[in-house]
Amino acid sequence: MKINGQHYRTIWLAQDGWRVVVIDQTRLPFRFETVALGSAEQAADAIRSMVVRGAPLIGATAAYGVALAMRADASDAALEAALALLGATRPTAVNLRWALARMRGALASLPATARVGAAYAEAAAICDEDVALCRAIGEHGLPLIAEIAARKPVGEPVNILTHCNAGWLATVDWGTALAPIYLAHDAGIPIHVWVDETRPRNQGAALTAYELGSHGVPNTVIVDNAGGHLMQHGQVDLVIVGTDRTTAAGDVANKIGTYLKALAAHDNGVPFYVALPSPTIDWSISDGLADIPIEERAAREVTHLSGLADDGEVRSVRVVAPGSGAANPAFDVTPARLVTKLITERGVCAASVEGLAQLFPDLASRGTVV
Numbered sequence: 189m190k191i192n193g194q195h196y197r198t199i200w201l202a203q204d205g206w207r208v209v210v211i212d213q214t215r216l217p218f219r220f221e222t223v224a225l226g227s228a229e230q231a232a233d234a235i236r237s238m239v240v241r242g243a244p245l246i247g248a249t250a251a252y253g254v255a256l257a258m259r260a261d262a263s264d265a266a267l268e269a270a271l272a273l274l275g276a277t278r279p280t281a282v283n284l285r286w287a288l289a290r291m292r293g294a295l296a297s298l299p300a301t302a303r304v305g306a307a308y309a310e311a312a313a314i315c316d317e318d319v320a321l322c323r324a325i326g327e328h329g330l331p332l333i334a335e336i337a338a339r340k341p342v343g344e345p346v347n348i349l350t351h352c353n354a355g356w357l358a359t360v361d362w363g364t365a366l367a368p369i370y371l372a373h374d375a376g377i378p379i380h381v382w383v384d385e386t387r388p389r390n391q392g393a394a395l396t397a398y399e400l401g402s403h404g405v406p407n408t409v410i411v412d413n414a415g416g417h418l419m420q421h422g423q424v425d426l427v428i429v430g431t432d433r434t435t436a437a438g439d440v441a442n443k444i445g446t447y448l449k450a451l452a453a454h455d456n457g458v459p460f461y462v463a464l465p466s467p468t469i470d471w472s473i474s475d476g477l478a479d480i481p482i483e484e485r486a487a488r489e490v491t492h493l494s495g496l497a498d499d500g501e502v503r504s505v506r507v508v509a510p511g512s513g514a515a516n517p518a519f520d521v522t523p524a525r526l527v528t529k530l531i532t533e534r535g536v537c538a539a540s541v542e543g544l545a546q547l548f549p550d551l552a553s554r555g556t557v558v
């Protein structure tokens with residue numbers, strides 16, 4: 189993704205060759221700042237505090253967190269401690285567990301002296317693969333948008349609604365839900381994106397609008413409750429969202445509020461697509477409602493909002509009546525029956541055991557290593 193004409197991934201190695209640089213997403217869209225992570229503890233903090241967020245980027249950061257830990261101490265005990273520390277940062281995105289399992293698989297059988305180099309190489313491979321997976325998701329999703337564009341009067345944009353941020357910032361590059369949108373835009377298809385603001389943390393208003401705007405994709409931010417109204421009035425052609433964990437049967441956990449968008453889409457005959465790379469599939473479970481752990485975050489994210497004040501400073505203000513409590517479930521589960529199709533790196537499939545198994549026979553039969 190280009191920011192001010194310069195291409196950035198969301199995670200890279202510092203010039204010193206060992207620290208791990210990430211974009212501080214808590215500062216966007218008003219400040220573009222990077223942070224250099226120098227230890228597993230700092231990587232864990234970055235994930236926990238959502239300096240980095242989005243399922244694939246959480247996994248990539250955790251992988252580099254293990255490499256940082258190995259640089260400090262490459263013993264068996266240090267490896268296990270780093271895996272435990274990083275694994276406890278956020279519960280819902282299965283990419284975290286997937287990346288850590290992969291790091292353990294790459295390192296555990298090696299002598300301590302070989303672990304640092306192998307850990308950096310494996311983390312870099314996870315990042316490079318994520319870029320390729322997301323690009324492939326874009327290529328498989330593009331025809332779905334092109335088909336709708338072909339049915340519209342020439343020049344009329346395809347209106348796509350998205351929730352949260354499942355773009356470049358949530359991955360290493362390209363994004364999942366936004367990858368088909370970028371490719372369609374680059375192919376000259378007129379696109380307009382309805383961006384759900386995505387309370388409480390406003391990943392839509394702050395991050396999705398920022399990155400779409402940086403790429404020149406026309407977009408309009410709406411309050412989370414506007415989607416149903418727009419669908420009733422024929423102003424949404426399709427919905428594309430990402431996911432933090434998809435079951436082997438196609439249930440999808442994504443940012444809180446996704447389920448309500450799926451219900452509204454279903455009621456209005458609007459196609460509801462979920463884009464995901466295979467590391468987001470948890471092959472060990474099939475009932476999303478029963479088996480996907482839903483992160484409960486701090487009440488302060490609900491009681492307070494932060495934004496740019498007229499004096500140019502970013503400030504936090506309370507919006508909830510003093511004394512009232514606040515609940516903050518960060519994700520919800522959309523049952524497979526409400527998902528039109530899944531868009532993956534291997535193609536588009538039904539959100540079902542059969543659909544996923546057909547595209548991923550190798551992974552479906554093996555189950556997830558966790």
Ligand SMILES: CSC[C@@H](O)[C@@H](O)C(=O)COP(=O)(O)O
Nearest residue numbers: 241242243354358364430431443
């Ligand atoms: C490609 S990212 C898919 C999901 O991780 C994304 O939609 C999402 O819900 C992110 O939640 P977040 O709490 O910002 O990490």
